[in-house]
Amino acid sequence: METMILANIPSPPQGVWHIGPVPIRAYALCIMVGIVVAMWIGVRRYEARGGDPDTVWDAAIVAIPAGIIGGRLYHVITDHQKYFGEGKNPWQAFNISAGGLGIWGAVALGALAVWALMRHKGLPFAPLADALAPGVILAQGIGRLGNWFNQELYGAPTDVPWALDIYQRVDEAGRYAPLTGRSTGEVIASVHPTFLYELVWNVAVFALLIWADRRFRLGRGRVLWLYVAGYTFGRFFIELMRADEATLILGLRVNTWVSGILFIVAVAMFLRTRGPRETPQEVDPNGPLSATSAAER
Template sequence: MCPPGSSPVTVTRVNVASSVFLANIPSPDRGVWELGPIPIRAYALCIIAGIIVAIWWGERRWVTRGGTPGTVIDIAVFAVPFGLIGGRLYHVITDHHRYFGGDANPIDALKIWDGGLGIWGAIALGGVGAWIGCRAKKVPLPVFADAIAPGVVAAQAIGRLGNYFNQELYGASTDLPWGLEIYRRINEAGAEDNLNGVAVNHIPIDVVHPTFLYELLWNLGVVALVVWADRRFRLGHGRAFALYVAGYTAGRTWIELMRTDPATQVLGTRVNVWVSILVFVGGLAYLVLAKWRGPREDLAAIQGNVSPDAGTGEAVPEPEKPDEAEAPEDAAAGSEDEKTAEPPAKAESETTEEKADEKTAEETDESAEAASGRPDEKPDESADTPGESDEPGEKSADDTEKEPSSQSRPES
């Protein structure tokens, strides 16, 4: 019975609110599903999804900055395999006790699908692959790194969900309302196996700090920071990638200190803590020093000498422009030829004017003769009769020519 003066409804309402508020995060029943003989692993799906997001986002940022479409995908062909190999190598080296010595099986080091990728090795060897791809595409590695920076840290956030399905990499016990419930999983052989087993029930054997969730949320915060800073300050020369590295390692340091899974120790501290500190210092130093390298690179200028062929996707040289220096000379030569060549119409006009001047001169002569009073001479009808003249006393020109001159004879 309820005490006098209490309200059953009120007590019930408080209990419901408390139970909802104090609800923990349940773990998945399993991390592997069988599709016939093919195992479908949640960890692998998360890694693949993260890679797809990183490439897609990096490609969009690359094109937005003026780069040639398809460049990020081409470079990822080198970077992704190198990154997976590097991540696995780092994990095997730092957790070698799991694969070498005692009852460990060295072949398990090749089973990447069982989890175990070190981000430091993935970034280091993935960077080598990216450098090879950038050399092949003739683009600077820092420019490529800036374009993919937020996509890479977003991929890491997605990859942390794989740890959730594998029920691994968690912290110490906690009574916080967001504590993660850990279930007992059993594989087909009847052995406890968090990676390949199935939960026997939903009764938690422990409630722990979900460090995978802490890192996931921290990574999303780094994504927002990189995107904001890149837009606000137009980061270039690898500074956006350096900001990602510094931001990620700052969070990884304190999250790594919360984890309770076995790890290699250096001076009593987990090796990944020391690596995070060193990488943080290096990323921060590069972020500051690279500022003096100048403004962000112009990708349109770097890749502007070629244009992608629409049919094949390959870069082809742009058509050469005509030599503008020769054009004025050709125009000037044509102008001189036009000046020296006399148009036919002009020549005909001058000929007509000459004829008109001659006719005017003839008419002027006739007018002058008329004004002097000399009548027009009639044609000489007797011009054929020798020795006759028009007026008496005058000799004809023929007679004068026929008559020998007396002055020309010598006297005897």
């Protein structure tokens, strides 16, 4: 007997459109929308804490390019076999348009760039990080919609009602082109939509951060550490479901190891951090401004 599929999730027919010679990529649009949402939330939260909204915009100027570079570096390092070795083209490591940004590298290098900026300004990093963290996790969820358009980062074949249908995509010459081609309408696989699982989890963590911050008046980086712990906890299990090619360490995907290690670190730092919520105007004792000069501002 044939099994009737009641309600599968269809993939978009394509992920790239062209306006003349200019490609418009859905993945890039999703990332841009996520950045705008994160900035809107971050500005409101930092201002509510008593901070200068312009500081958030200054942070974005350094965090966005640093995040892109960090995300690409993490991807190239953890999937180096795709770019280096016999028959590989190392220059493809710079081809971001072909996909491949690791969130770990993006957040790490972006946060490091913002930390350096805040130290230069003589302002504490933690209040800004706590203000930005909820928007960042929500932006990650929005960015996962880009994976839906790209038909990537999915799980094993399944017959659950919410399975994701992966279509055959070809270019104008009829060649297989999963990222840039257009659907022929042929379903080549029905899989677990792990991008959707992560999207839902990210929204749930966003809600948790907003609630916990309001309920307990978290400060001194605890919202940031709660974000890391919440995200990595869900990502650990989602990684176990993914079926795409990945670098393995002792039989587990590298992102599974990273998730587990960062979760432990984040929980330890969250529990270790003490003290009342600080204000963004407090001067960083390690920064270039003295208490006297800060008081005169």
